[in-house]
Amino acid sequence: MVAALQAQGTKTVWxxxxxxxxxxxxxxxxxxxxxxxxxxxxxxxxxAPPLIGIGFQSNWNGLxxxxxxxxxxxxxxxxxxxxxxxxxxxxMIAAIFAAGEYPVGAAELPKEPDVLxxxxxxxxx
Amino acid sequence: MSRLRTxxxxxxxxxxxxxxxxxxxxxxxxxxxxxxxxxDWPAYTGDVKGTRYSPLDQITAANFNKLExxxxxxxxxxxxxxxxxxxxxxxxxKGILYATGGTRRSVFALKADTGELLWxxxxxxxxxxxxxxxxxxxxxxxxxxxxxxxxRILYVTTGYxxxxxxxxxxxxxxxxxxxxxxxxxxxxxxxxxxQIDLVxxxxxxxxxPTIVKDVAIVGSSFKESMTVTTHNNTKGLVRAxxxxxxxxxxxxxxxxxxxxxxxxxxxxxxxxxxxxxGVWTQISVxxxxxLVYLPVEDPTSDFYGxxxxxxxxxxxxxxCVDLKTGQRKWHYQIVHHPIWDYDLSSAPLLADLTxxxxxxxxxxxPTKETFLYVFDRITGQPIWPIEERPVPQSDVPGEKTSxxxxxxxxxxxxxxxxxxxxxxxxxxxELRMQALEQLKAYKNGPMFNPPxxxxxxxxxxxxxxxxxxxxxxxxxxxLDPETGxxxxxxxxxxITTIGLIEPPEGFSSDLRYVLGQxxxxxxxxxxxxxxxxxxxxxxxxxxxxxxxxGRGARGQAPAAAAASPATPSPAAIRGGTTVQGLPLLRxxxxxxxxxxxxxxxxxxxxPHGDTPDAVRNHPALKGLTIPKxxxxxxxxxxxxxxxxxxxxxxxxxxxxxxxxxxxxxxYDKATGKEVGGVLIPAPQSGSPMTYxxxxxxxxVVAVSGGAYSGEYIAFALPAEAREPRVTN
Numbered sequence: 036m037v038a039a040l041q042a043q044g045t046k047t048v049w050x051x052x053x054x055x056x057x058x059x060x061x062x063x064x065x066x067x068x069x070x071x072x073x074x075x076x077x078x079x080x081x082x083a084p085p086l087i088g089i090g091f092q093s094n095w096n097g098l099x100x101x102x103x104x105x106x107x108x109x110x111x112x113x114x115x116x117x118x119x120x121x122x123x124x125x126x127m128i129a130a131i132f133a134a135g136e137y138p139v140g141a142a143e144l145p146k147e148p149d150v151l152x153x154x155x156x157x158x159x160x
Numbered sequence: 161m162s163r164l165r166t167x168x169x170x171x172x173x174x175x176x177x178x179x180x181x182x183x184x185x186x187x188x189x190x191x192x193x194x195x196x197x198x199x200d201w202p203a204y205t206g207d208v209k210g211t212r213y214s215p216l217d218q219i220t221a222a223n224f225n226k227l228e229x230x231x232x233x234x235x236x237x238x239x240x241x242x243x244x245x246x247x248x249x250x251x252x253x254k255g256i257l258y259a260t261g262g263t264r265r266s267v268f269a270l271k272a273d274t275g276e277l278l279w280x281x282x283x284x285x286x287x288x289x290x291x292x293x294x295x296x297x298x299x300x301x302x303x304x305x306x307x308x309x310x311x312r313i314l315y316v317t318t319g320y321x322x323x324x325x326x327x328x329x330x331x332x333x334x335x336x337x338x339x340x341x342x343x344x345x346x347x348x349x350x351x352x353x354x355q356i357d358l359v360x361x362x363x364x365x366x367x368x369p370t371i372v373k374d375v376a377i378v379g380s381s382f383k384e385s386m387t388v389t390t391h392n393n394t395k396g397l398v399r400a401x402x403x404x405x406x407x408x409x410x411x412x413x414x415x416x417x418x419x420x421x422x423x424x425x426x427x428x429x430x431x432x433x434x435x436x437x438g439v440w441t442q443i444s445v446x447x448x449x450x451l452v453y454l455p456v457e458d459p460t461s462d463f464y465g466x467x468x469x470x471x472x473x474x475x476x477x478x479x480c481v482d483l484k485t486g487q488r489k490w491h492y493q494i495v496h497h498p499i500w501d502y503d504l505s506s507a508p509l510l511a512d513l514t515x516x517x518x519x520x521x522x523x524x525x526p527t528k529e530t531f532l533y534v535f536d537r538i539t540g541q542p543i544w545p546i547e548e549r550p551v552p553q554s555d556v557p558g559e560k561t562s563x564x565x566x567x568x569x570x571x572x573x574x575x576x577x578x579x580x581x582x583x584x585x586x587x588x589x590e591l592r593m594q595a596l597e598q599l600k601a602y603k604n605g606p607m608f609n610p611p612x613x614x615x616x617x618x619x620x621x622x623x624x625x626x627x628x629x630x631x632x633x634x635x636x637x638x639l640d641p642e643t644g645x646x647x648x649x650x651x652x653x654x655i656t657t658i659g660l661i662e663p664p665e666g667f668s669s670d671l672r673y674v675l676g677q678x679x680x681x682x683x684x685x686x687x688x689x690x691x692x693x694x695x696x697x698x699x700x701x702x703x704x705x706x707x708x709x710g711r712g713a714r715g716q717a718p719a720a721a722a723a724s725p726a727t728p729s730p731a732a733i734r735g736g737t738t739v740q741g742l743p744l745l746r747x748x749x750x751x752x753x754x755x756x757x758x759x760x761x762x763x764x765x766x767p768h769g770d771t772p773d774a775v776r777n778h779p780a781l782k783g784l785t786i787p788k789x790x791x792x793x794x795x796x797x798x799x800x801x802x803x804x805x806x807x808x809x810x811x812x813x814x815x816x817x818x819x820x821x822x823x824x825x826x827y828d829k830a831t832g833k834e835v836g837g838v839l840i841p842a843p844q845s846g847s848p849m850t851y852x853x854x855x856x857x858x859x860v861v862a863v864s865g866g867a868y869s870g871e872y873i874a875f876a877l878p879a880e881a882r883e884p885r886v887t888n
Contacts, residue, residue, distance in 0.1 A: 066681070070681055070683065071683045071684055072683075074683065075680050075681050075683075076736075078737070078738070080683075080685070081384060081628060081629070081685070084865070084866075087741070088738055088741040088774060089741065089742075089743070089772045089774040089775065089792065089811075090811070092772070092773050092774040093772055093773065093774070093791075093811035093812050093813065093843075093866075094811075094812060094865060094866030094867070095866060095867070096773050096812075096814065096820075097812075097814055097820040098866070098867055102867040103867070105867070106244075106866070106867050109241060109242060110241060110242065110244060116241060158773060158774070158777045159777075159779065
């Protein structure tokens with residue numbers, strides 16, 4: 036595991052860290068579990084912060100996909116905290132990244148927290 | 161070290177009971193009553209006049225940047241999971257800090273100088289808390305003392321019960337109510353007087369009780385009213401209780417019953433089957449005059465009033481009632497027949513000022529509208545004329561809007577009140593053109609643009625600014641009693657598009673129209689924090705099954721919500737309230753305004769908050785120099801001290817000036833010049849306060865958001881930066 040981590044290095048969301056198929060899967064999940072608070076366009080509302088744009092970047096730029104995964108795991112969705120599997124959380128994050136127009140890649144976003152921690156959410160350099 | 165010992169001695173005298181108040185020479189102050197004058201912060205807004213003002217001046221422009229974290233308190237272990245929206249403002253009385261925190265709305269006491277935990281209290285309310293419309297830890301607690309050693313903390317639980325605790329131990333006062341609690345749902349009704357169910361009935365509160373003399377005044381609050389299943393919701397009210405016994409002293413019905421003044425403003429007897437019109441924000445009091453100021457919210461159904469024709473008193477009204485009897489003395493309705501969610505959102509501000517050469521006792525009301533309404537608080541007379549002006553009329557079937565709405569002539573509005581072409585994004589011509597194109601999808605208009613029936617071909621909705629969000633929302637403003645200047649944070653770019661649809665398949669409602677957009681999946685708006693109660697879901701029930709409870713719960717959302725993609729059909733028009741991720745309107749995105757009430761003018765106004773990263777680093781803006789834009793949002797309020805206005809950012813940024821974080825800023829209160837800032841790890845999510853403890857001035861602010869769970873952070877000056885004199 037350690038060797039695998041060392042091989043990973045640090046990536047950013049601009050390095051194609053999720054797959055198109057995964058984002059589609061994640062979007063279907065989002066629609067049933069997240070849309071009512073975060074909106075069909077992920078712009079949020081009185082109930083919930085946005086998952087794209089200024090509000091999302093303010094909350095998550097400089098943090099990792101692992102941080103986002105942990106927040107979702109611990110506190111989301113409201114009323115069913117802890118009900119999402121790690122795979123589902125990663126798929127959800129892929130959908131969020133797709134909506135934020137981060138580039139698609141060949142491989143899926145992994146579900147292991149240690150690996151997710153190596154993927155930085157940043158603005159394009 | 162000896163200097164510290166001296167201060168400890170003074171602190172010990174303070175704890176010994178009252179001597180420090182006499183020593184400070186505070187003649188004329190009620191004996192034994194704490195006050196911001198002597199370094200305490202005994203009420204949510206500092207005092208019961210809404211001011212958020214303290215005369216402390218150990219922390220100044222010269223040393224603000226030297227502030228260090230004195231202590232911090234995470235609320236993670238209060239309740240069953242961390243909370244990410246901590247909105248409380250703590251109290252401090254005689255060196256003890258009292259606050260709420262956590263998903264169970266626990267109450268705790270800390271030593272105010274060290275942050276050491278002294279006690280915690282929590283009510284385990286089970287299903288009653290799970291069903292509550294107003295979740296999470298709320299805005300805080302209230303303090304009462306008889307001045308002779310009996311000290312109590314009062315607060316309203318998630319499940320809407322009024323609790324009295326011994327301030328020293330945190331234990332329930334057995335002689336208050338029933339074993340320390342008053343069930344506030346008792347007396348809450350729907351219809352013509354049907355008592356609501358004590359567990360499932362919809363009523364709650366985030367605000368703190370307002371305590372004056374031996375009276376605790378408590379408002380009422382409900383779920384968001386945009387997509388309700390019935391207009392016959394719980395009726396709002398305000399009640400006063402004896403602070404010692406919990407006995408009900410009076411009730412003020414915000415929806416007048418037959419025979420009561422204002423009942424005829426509900427045509428077709430619609431008073432009967434409509435509700436809400438609660439008072440969900442902080443109530444202010446003139447203790448000397450014995451007058452209470454109630455800021456009332458919308459009646460049921462924020463955006464469609466077809467089931468309640470008429471002006472609907474006292475919805476969206478400032479009502480002044482007698483402290484002893486609850487009898488209405490005067491009122492002013494800010495919005496007639498409310499359909500914009502212009503709820504009166506924050507504490508009325510009270511001051512005694514000289515205006516046009518005359519001494520006046522005023523009440524000033526900040527609003528989502530960004531008008532500051534100023535009245536003689538004894539008579540209700542507006543200080544400057546308020547004109548009834550014609551406004552756009554609704555064409556929604558069944559709706560009947562008021563032909564006019566009030567417009568204060570002074571002071572001027574302190575932020576934008578509508579989306580206009582002039583105010584669109586204009587960093588580049590391309591961005592502006594895109595904004596203009598997007599605007600075509602909506603029904604546009606000036607302030608009081610009525611909600612519109614949503615059509616996929618357009619208009620998608622009515623374009624409004626500062627309606628649901630504000631403007632100035634729940635955090636409210638501050639008022640400097642020395643100068644009569646009100647410091648008002650306002651979102652200047654918080655757009656709400658108000659589209660109406662018939663209740664869709666699967667969502668049962670007796671409303672003709674609810675908030676929605678044609679072609680978009682239907683979203684049910686619950687109460688803030690819904691689903692985050694400590695015991696949600698209840699033990700033994702699966703999460704998904706539990707999510708299907710209650711009126712309008714997500715579990716009952718129509719299948720369309722799951723099936724339809726977010727992309728509009730080919731024939732539909734495309735709208736959007738952002739342009740390439742940037743706000744539709746040009747900066748400033750939010751401001752702090754200093755409004756001089758004696759002059760009736762804005763004396764300074766500045767954008768508040770670092771330019772968001774997404775704006776500063778936006779590819780379309782490469783090479784442009786953009787002045788500080790401020791940060792869009794409405795969760796910010798200000799603290800005023802002897803020389804400073806203090807407010808934190810509502811967003812995290814990474815700039816050349818600071819690493820990733822938000823900034824707790826200080827402005828020169830006379831000029832608006834930014835004079836200092838310290839980094840906080842997450843956005844300000846609760847309004848800041850200040851107090852003296854052990855010879856030091858502290859500023860405490862609640863932070864939370866994103867990955868950062870709720871925390872109260874206390875700042876103070878290190879020994880070498882403090883003035884040698886004693887200031888308490």
